[in-house]
Amino acid sequence: MKIEASSPEEYIDKIPEERKESFSKLRSVIKDNLPTGFEETISYGMIGYIVPHSLYPEGYHCDPKLPLPFINLASQKNYIAVYHSGIYASPDLQKWFVNQYKKQIGKKPDMGKSCIRFKKTDEIPFDLIGELASKMTTQEWIDLYETNTKR
Template identity: 30%
Template structure:
């Protein structure tokens, strides 16, 4: 299941086979436990999605809530999308270093961390990656990646 048409997280979980639901539920609990205040959980892009609501930050490049973390059951694995390491070299190095020190295999692109079972995750490193970007800090990093608005000079 690469993308879901479920309107709610509950619907998404219900449509998963029991074994896959158990893994997604466990990772979801980890994410929720370490998610800084200000992010909201909903369905987005066919997966469980934590974002900054448009009410808080409407100036996104696509008019949709600014995503921070997402979680999905894919066809052959699970994926947790972590935007912190994608926009912070320091956080990326910390996550990669933690996996290396633990002797765990890291299957990660720029932000997508793939795993086949919950035990493949380095729980502490993932928790730290999630917890380390309060909304204000994330917005600060995000805004540095945006082109300057007309009439304003880049910082």
């Protein structure tokens, strides 16, 4: 489900009413916990947190005109999704997240490679997502990204 929006606020205005509160809280938790340097934008039709070209001029290897993506937040057809590139790139970070999620929620997360899906808004572990957002600085993300893409 792609939402046409030119700002995060416009994006949130266009999502289903029953998701707005949880979605807005997720956005706040991510913004409040991201290390300095990441910027919020609309990226790939979602709310995105990116490494700007001013910090990483090479940009995203798939399209260097685009900044390096890190986290995206989306309202999909049947769930809210948090796409965290660090979880995909770092097996240790993924293992930490899955273990913490199980401890807090009592079951494994519904995940893809970088996607964490939340079908029930009352099961979103906001504090855990905030902690996840805080785990990697822009420079750590750049270093990990380069290690994985320049093999």
